[in-house]
Amino acid sequence: MGGQYKITGDRYPRMRPARRRGRFAFAAVACATALGLLGWGTLQLIDVFTGGGKASAAGAGAACRTTAAKASAPPAAVAVPKPARITVNVLNATTRGGLAQKTADELKKRGFRIGEVSNASEEYDKKVKGTGVLVGPASAVKGSLPVLGTQLPAAERRTAAARKDTTVDLIIGDGFRELAKRADADAALAELAAPRPTPAAEKKSC
Template sequence: MGGQYKITGDKYPRMRPARRRGRLAFAAVACATVLGVLGWGTMQLIDVFTGGDEASAAGAAAGCRAAPARASASPAAAAVPKPAQVTVNVLNATTRGGLAQQTADELKKRGFRIGDVGNAPKEFDKKLDASGVLLGPASALKGSLPVLGTQLPAAERRTDAARGGTAVDLIIGNGFKGLAKPADADAALARLTAPQPTPAAEKKGC
């Protein structure tokens, strides 16, 4: 061959540009770099959309564990009246004379207000074998009756929906042995009027 591609000695002419292999290598490195960046970016996006929620959930769970449950006073305890706010009618359904007045005097010493003192109505008179009956209006079921009940725990509690007023009756029956001991009655009254702790509402998500 002659001219530009004339062969001399043991060297042969190059038929393609010398730098093409270098460009291919550079392109391969560039592609690997781009893929790496895309992969890293994808991982970051996944972490943003998942890891953030997990961290928030973990923080909320830690807050639930760390925050102690608070107690609140029961509104029922706050509604319980004091003995001085309870008017008691003491009625004797037995044949023992003077029993109603003696019982009324003792209740007065314990702080109760005394209303009528006398014999029980016919429906109870000489017909009551129990120690007693506590009778009041429907509104007294969770108020005055439990307070009076601390003085005579064995007495039956009844309400009369047709009855008005706020006074309650203590009807003494044949099984009456006396009021509860002052110490026992005071302890029962303290438990009744003390605020009762109730669990606070749990936080949402805990």
């Protein structure tokens, strides 16, 4: 180039201004700071509306407590009759001979009164497939039948509305092998006369 624009020396002049890197770095730092402040503010708002994060969780944990409920009072004792006040008719509905007498003898040893000892009536004869059937008047449902049931727990219980007396029948079925063990029967009878209180149960309250 000639004239007044003649270039001298061994360096060419810059045709555009030098990049200002310092300004770009400052702008980047400012943007990062602004974004950080915005995110922190958002977290604070979330923390306020959700009840304090860890603090609320700790509060909930403290609020939920396991408490043991008190054991309920024992049920009122049932006035069940003693075996000596119960008359039992022992009837054999099976084809095995001598079973009624043998069972009656064992019941007598356990304190029961023994009434009739014979074969079952036609209504039950050879028709009882289970262990046995206990039959008594309606008044025996909460008295004599449960007491006799301690001696033969698996026996079915029935009431005879037409029965006038207070005796109960023990009808031996095909599944009968023997009466309950005496110790077990005595324990069941004691439980029947004096029920145990319901055990305490744990409850959670939040």
